[in-house]
Amino acid sequence: MTLEATLVVQIGELLLDMELAIAPGEVVALLGPNGAGKTTVLRTLAGLLALDDGRIVLDGQPLEDVADGAWVPPERRSVGVVFQDYLLFPTLTVVENVAFGLRARGTGRREARARATALLDQFGLAAYAGRKPSALSGGQAQRVALARALAFQPRLLLLDEPLAALDAGTRTEVRRDLRELLAGFDGMRLLVTHDPLDAHALADRVVVLEAGTVVQSGTLGHVTAHPRSPYVARLVGTNLLSGVAGADGVISVSGSAVRFTAADAPQPGPVHVAVHPQAVALHRDAQTGSPRNDWLTRVTELDEHGDRVRVTLADPPGMVAEITPGAQAELTLAAGQPVWATVKATEVEAYPA
Amino acid sequence: MTLEATLVVQIGELLLDMELAIAPGEVVALLGPNGAGKTTVLRTLAGLLALDDGRIVLDGQPLEDVADGAWVPPERRSVGVVFQDYLLFPTLTVVENVAFGLRARGTGRREARARATALLDQFGLAAYAGRKPSALSGGQAQRVALARALAFQPRLLLLDEPLAALDAGTRTEVRRDLRELLAGFDGMRLLVTHDPLDAHALADRVVVLEAGTVVQSGTLGHVTAHPRSPYVARLVGTNLLSGVAGADGVISVSGSAVRFTAADAPQPGPVHVAVHPQAVALHRDAQTGSPRNDWLTRVTELDEHGDRVRVTLADPPGMVAEITPGAQAELTLAAGQPVWATVKATEVEAYPA
Amino acid sequence: DSDDSAATTTTAAPLGPTTSTTAASGTTTASKATGNLTVFAAASLTDSFKELGAQFEAANPGAEVTFNFAASSALVQQINEGAPADVYASADEANMTKLTDAGENGAAPELFAQNALEIIVGPGNPKGITGLADLAKEDVVFVTCAPQVPVGKYSAQAFEKAGVTATPVSYEADVKAVVTKVTSGEADAGIVYATDVKAAGDKGEGIEIPTAQNVVANYPIVVTKAAPNPTASAAFVDLVTSNDGSKTLEKFGFAQP
Amino acid sequence: MLGLVLATVAVAFFTLPLVGLLVRTPWSSAWRLLTDETTLQAVRLSLICSLWATGLSVVFGVPLAWVLARVPFPGRNVVRSLCTLSMVLPPVVGGVALFAALGRRGLLGHYLFDWFGIRLPFSMAGVVVAQTFVAMPFLVITLEAALRQLGERHEEAARTLGAGSWYAFRRVTLPMARPALIAGAVLSWARALGEFGATITFAGNFPGRTQTLPLATYLALERDPSEAIVLSLVLIGVSFVVLLAMRDRWLDAAVGRRV
């Protein structure tokens, strides 16, 4: 019993074309830059946007199939959605909003109300039960939207940036609650988010969507270790270079004189090279020893984050180095200043592109 | 020439009551949990919500003064707002939306259009200039809203979580662009955000609002070092305890047997104690030496973040410790397991509550 | 047919009969009449007056007649409001009186036509109506005009004369509404003017009402006080009251005073 | 400022004639007329029938508006046009059309009559039918526009929550369109209350049964205009009260500002 979908739909200039499979009880995080098509994916799964091609099968039942014209309307798919802009019902009170899904499915008024109230308590919204959505703050509204989608237990739950408007504290709490709730039942969940922490805390697997196509998917750990696109690299905060590995295992990074060696040499051919900012050491002058993984460059930007200093290095090969305030105190780096960068071979992750 | 405001307004159960001053060219970040009243503050400053008491003075001109009934309507205050839910004009194209402020202020159609287009380019939205907002993705819409508020250069700029819907990458870019733009002109800016990084990157000063009142304000550094409320502590990711300092400088933390000494002893009396998670060391068994800052507790939660392991320790005194994967490998901690925690006196920040 | 009945059932006209001399003068003075002439006439005169208007224009080159047809009451209303009327032809004396009371008349009103009551029934007279008495029958659905409307008042009088008491299902607001009800088959019978039966053509049949029971409507005409074109007005009134005029009117079912 | 100026002119344009009427009202005879039995009958009948007509307009008009706004089908424009033509029918012709359909000899009417002995013309029911016929389109058009203006996103949300489109409409969209619903109902009601032509033609004019206030007024006009004025003042008074009841807050959508 799973979700299996092949989604092909043209929207504006964007052609969305992807495969998606979610196992029962699994939570998949859908990551991707703005305009990648994440919301569009959710709309198609919910039945709010018809496919141009492909099919959607939930628990073996085809919800939509362009081939044989099968089509199940949204209200008869067991799908819950948290919309990016909430779409709370303005004329209903908060509790009526949350109870709506149950009422629409025929639950008695009293029971629906009771369950809705319970859920509101859980999200710390009890105080607002009687209010109209127009009297809620942004974050409150978002939590209500979340509660509304969770109130009836859909087989497939689609969450479109459900935590974006929450403050740091509430966010961690809701994240925890959500994790427990989701652990609870064995439906399938698709979570759109821009925050790796959400993915880390909630998702078993991440799918990275860019310009309508999947560029990478797998466990967060794996994706973090082997980013395959600048977006992913930025997302997980490592440096990503692409180059070509020679027969000798030496990697020449495209567009730069610098050559790298990795502890475990990759197959010859085009490769991705991932280097963690903390693995990039900086020095005032050239280092003796292995000439490899060692190059002269310039500081383009300095940026202190609490207990780290992020140093952006000039292209090519563009990199970010993260050093301790102590190191910075010695080096006294400043933007525009030349500097030697080195990376231990053991810290160079190289894998086929 | 500054903004000076005393805002008193009752909205629902919330009584907003605060003083706010912003100097020319200054960027103030307004932080606070959901429902603290941030948006309400912005609405009052923009003239969309009348004060119950107090006054708003911009560049010496009173915009509103309950005392003498002074009142300047929104359109004649030079105030730009990015709304939490954007409020783009659905019937106008993106470029018309951005040009609206200029047109409304009498700029010629062609010029307004030109300047709007330029701004759109800057935000990488040129491709969407001709679209209706309904054809934008969440993040795109938010950037348009930002551009719209920046297009005409208001004396006072109010940004309500302007980056919440942006993906990691775009977010850093926009943050940079924004910083340059804001550095450009000498107006005053108030930025509502939930992300300390935004505050760090953009704001000179932060004001923390909780339940309608200011709990703390100052530079981010200072606030980070001396959090005065659990919310702030959570926000900046340190542990906050409150206790009482004895004459001997020894601090007994309320509700727990543990007693702390700080390198520089605080004045006797009630104090806040801030301890950075990385400063909390964990051991299988009791440590010899100074008996202080050393206590037996239990692991309640384990949580790996990339290159750190966050260990939540049992109340009292509730704390989070951050250790390296290496350390974890040795300790092999598991939830529920007893553990000894220690903190160097030098790592204990104590200051009057 | 109905014409004769109308003619034969003529009773003395309150305003006294018009003399044929005026008719003669009508034809003589006609040549002097030029310019625009505005005639406010009762709606029931539409066809007949259009024809008279044509005759008038033929007889008086340079004269142009404009008509304003509406309910007699509405016309009085308009004239009292200062409407640019030269001539007012009413379907009953009551409305003419309203005009004279307001002093809007330029001369004494003259009667130019009469209209007798008839019972109108559907084609083939399905219910076999023969006279007013039949209208009192249970299974007969009949309509008359409301007492406020002249024909309604006359109908009431007719019933009185005939000693019949019958309640219609509806008191219509104007006589054409009665015709419509009957011709569309909603009512079995109605009381209308002879002219209406004629106008209804084959959609309705007329049942004459004996003179003894019948009541006649008098049609007065007058030149208004504020008449922009008095000479032409007089000429037109003369034409209407002349013999030629009478002939034309008879064609449409009117009787002579 | 231009907007205000134009608005003021408009108000004057509406107020002046009413003032004029008041000026010309023969207050002396007014009282006698107002307390006249037939007048009171007419008022009662007018209210009852117009309210019935409004009720029917809502019951049938709301679903129709929903279909026109939400259910796409070929020839939707034709249907919309058909359902609004009765607005432009000249008074009497409207009645004739109703005869043709529901009269004793009408397409449907003669079955009603032959089989069930039901005769709509000359009955109070006839009045209601006639009024509904001319009044309903006002509700339909107003509401359809409102529904289109609202867009479908909230309905979509409702459907993902398991609501059929009709349920979603009733629970979510219609409440959001409440101002338009009320406005439409008021327009229909006003139109029904003032209805004259179709009524007198189709239902006839019988005091206490089918003689509504406009009919009484019209007849009064035949005898004495000033009487008519008094009667229409009654009509005006009645509707003024009702319209006043249509307070701001009724009209206000429950949806306030989103903070």
Add this chain to the structure above:
Amino acid sequence: MLGLVLATVAVAFFTLPLVGLLVRTPWSSAWRLLTDETTLQAVRLSLICSLWATGLSVVFGVPLAWVLARVPFPGRNVVRSLCTLSMVLPPVVGGVALFAALGRRGLLGHYLFDWFGIRLPFSMAGVVVAQTFVAMPFLVITLEAALRQLGERHEEAARTLGAGSWYAFRRVTLPMARPALIAGAVLSWARALGEFGATITFAGNFPGRTQTLPLATYLALERDPSEAIVLSLVLIGVSFVVLLAMRDRWLDAAVGRRV
């Protein structure tokens, strides 16, 4: 499903009478009548006047609706009621009221006449005035409801961008309310096109000058009901075309789904 059933009944209710009319139309005499000069004049006049009336209704009705919806002032309900009373005036009385105000002996009218020699009654202008008088309220009510339904948040946003409330209304709110604006205009137009009572009283019944189709129909009725039917078919035809032109997409608000 209930909604659809009710809607279908409604459609039938509107279609049947029209079919009935067609059935009873004397097609033989139809052609002669349709090509008759006065008929064509009437059609032309009806169109011109009703369009003028609609135009005026928009020009004055939109600001009025805006004031009623957005500018709070004491007695706003009273004003709203005043401006909608003309909807319920019985046909003829409407004309009488206009006389009282704009007639040559009217409150304002006699100044117009004495000072400028302007006489509205019995002129084409008079027809337009009469039609506007009865038609405008439909636009006002419809639009006001739509404005209230929209809420003020987008206007607020516009004002923070420096737009005066009237400018904000014109550039932002009105376009968002376009469906209602169109609907209101159509209702007014339809009402104006079908207007009879006020027109024949206030403007008289002069072929080519003030004789609109409804008036022509009324006269035809005096002569031969079946002629009247033909004429009203013309009226129906004309409006059918116009209503058809009111396509779905015209009615659709530009605001689609927000992704």
